Amino acid sequence: MAVKSARETELYHQLTRALEKYKGKSGVLIAALQEAQQIFGYLPRQVMIHVANELTIPLAEVYSVVSFYSLFSTVPVGLHRLEVCMGTACYVRGAEKLLQGLQDKLGLKPGEVSADGRFSIATTRCTGACGAAPVIKVGDELYGGMNEEGLDRLIKELKQ
Numbered sequence: 001m002a003v004k005s006a007r008e009t010e011l012y013h014q015l016t017r018a019l020e021k022y023k024g025k026s027g028v029l030i031a032a033l034q035e036a037q038q039i040f041g042y043l044p045r046q047v048m049i050h051v052a053n054e055l056t057i058p059l060a061e062v063y064s065v066v067s068f069y070s071l072f073s074t075v076p077v078g079l080h081r082l083e084v085c086m087g088t089a090c091y092v093r094g095a096e097k098l099l100q101g102l103q104d105k106l107g108l109k110p111g112e113v114s115a116d117g118r119f120s121i122a123t124t125r126c127t128g129a130c131g132a133a134p135v136i137k138v139g140d141e142l143y144g145g146m147n148e149e150g151l152d153r154l155i156k157e158l159k160q
């Protein structure tokens, strides 16, 4: 078993305290996981196990919620998480090329974080804005009709 650093130990204490208010309540898993993600920045396996244990919820249920909702990430994320929609409408309008362009411009692969901690790349399911395909999601913002120039503008905007 891996030894936790002092910082990690503190984060787990913080999480345990944060989860107190959810104990014994139903329908709280999403809120609890959001808090866990705020504390750790993402949801690694050990954090999901901790949440499951503290709330006495089956780990499989925690996994299924985390994998269903795109707001959760099981890998470290940058300050700006650029999610390329890979839904059907976006896919047929060049989402794959967009994803490749983003990787080339940022020198990152999905799941990696830039050295300065500012950017990470991910893919997502349909965001519901198919009419604007291909779409990139950054936080709550959707950027539609994306192309090469759009990517350059977006990255420049986010760097400021």
Ligand code: FES
Binding pocket: 085, 086, 087, 088, 089, 090, 091, 125, 126, 127, 128, 129, 130, 131, 133, 134, 135
């Ligand atoms: S498929 Fe991309 S927004 Fe629907």
